[in-house]
Amino acid sequence: MKVKVKRNFVGEKDLSRKQAAFRLAMEVVRSGNEGTIKKTAYAIMKLANYAKEVLEIKNLTRLSNEHMKDFAEHLRGEVGDGEIVLGHASNIISSLNRVFDHYGRDDLKLSAKAQGLNRGSRYYNIDRSVSEQTHNQLTDYLTKQYFSTGDIKFEVLRIQVEMERTFGLRFKESALHDLKGIHKKDNMLDVVKGTKGGNPRKVPILNDKGYDLLNYARDFKNEFDFNRSLIPDDMKFQQWQNFAYGVVKSFNEQNGTNYHFHGERHYYAQTRYQELTGFDAPVKSGFINGSYLNVMADYYGISLEEAKEIDIEARLTISEELGHHRIDVTNYYLGK
Incomplete structure (x- = not known):
């Protein structure tokens, strides 16, 4: 029986620094394989940076399994965003x-x-959207916290969550939005700040509910004299992110839920697919591995090729609205 050797975990070092990460990687990779050492060092730095910036943990010995699950969700978000x-x-x-x-x-x-990060097509057919029930649970929780504490940050976070769900915004995009660039002429909303790669885009304002949300958010921002965005002026983005993630963690612990902000974008993508095609996304309907195309063709009385065209057109639209510009990324949100 092999006995596992207990070693001191050198997580007290600043492993976000390249040199420290490489030293640890060389300690771990006994074979000395250069490629494996580089991959290991990169993974260490990735985790260390996440722990320092999001969890505010510099000493990795303080990490828990729950922290690691949060990190896995972070990776899923990066996969979904095409990073x-x-x-x-x-x-x-x-x-x-x-x-x-x-x-x-x-x-x-x-x-x-x-954690949904294994290779293989089944990964794409996992529904990671936030359900209506969980979404309402969170927004009710935030409202109650706002009224019981008087802390406007809870109401700001509720507005932000609603913007993510309504417009498919990323967490950072919703937090940094200045509530300008609302174009009633063509029913479009500018998304400029916080975008990946600094690439601005426009997303549709599909109904009065969207306008009501934007108007309320803008009025709220003005009422409390926020000069920049939906983040209070006395907070930096990192501080706001730490607050928001901490609130969600408390919510999940109290309610036994597994809410993540990125799930709101999944909901948006799936809702848009249903609006554009008339069918639930494959990950929702269960018609996966291309079978949903046959169902669509039969329902509309069209050829399989025509059904593919409908599907591709919808995915292209959704990809642009999410700010990806790549159709293959939609598999992560919609299934395939």
Whole structure:
């Protein structure tokens, strides 16, 4: 029976620094394989930066399994935003597991499959949207916190969550939006700040509900003299993100839920697919691996090729509205 050697986990070092991460990687990768060392060092820095910037944890020995699950959600968001590919995310988890195994920290190890980060087509057919029930639970929770504490940050966060769901905005985009660029002439909303790669885009304002939300958000911002965005003037974005993530963590712990901001974008994408095609997204309907195209063709009495055209056109539209400009990324939100 192999006995696992207990070593001191050198998580007290600033592992967001390249040199420190490489030293740890060389300690872990006993084979000395240069490529494996580089991959391991990158994964260490990735986790260390996330822990420092989002969790406000500099010493990685303080990480818990829940923190690691939060990190996995962060990776899923990056995959969904097209920042990294699925295989890359899977490699990060694998590399970190190697580190934790080396130091006997089995409590921090994750299953890429359980976290939806394993390779394979099944990954794309996992519904990660926020349900109506969970969304309403969160917004009710935020409203109650606002009224009971008088802290306007809870109401700001509720507005932000509603903007993510209504317009498919990323967390940062909704937080930094200045509530300008509302074009009633063509029913479009400018999304400029906080976008990936600094690429601005326009998203549709589809109904009066969208306008009501924007008007309320703008009035709220003006009432409390927010000069820049929906973030209070005395807070930096990182401070706001820490507050928001902390609130969601408390909400999940109290309600036994698994709410994540990125799930609101999934909801938006799936809702738009239904509006554009008349059908639920594959990840919702369960007609996966292309079978949804046959169902669509039969329902409309059209050819399979025509059904594919409808599907592709809808995915292109949704991709642009989400700010991806790549149709393949929609598999992450809609299934395939």
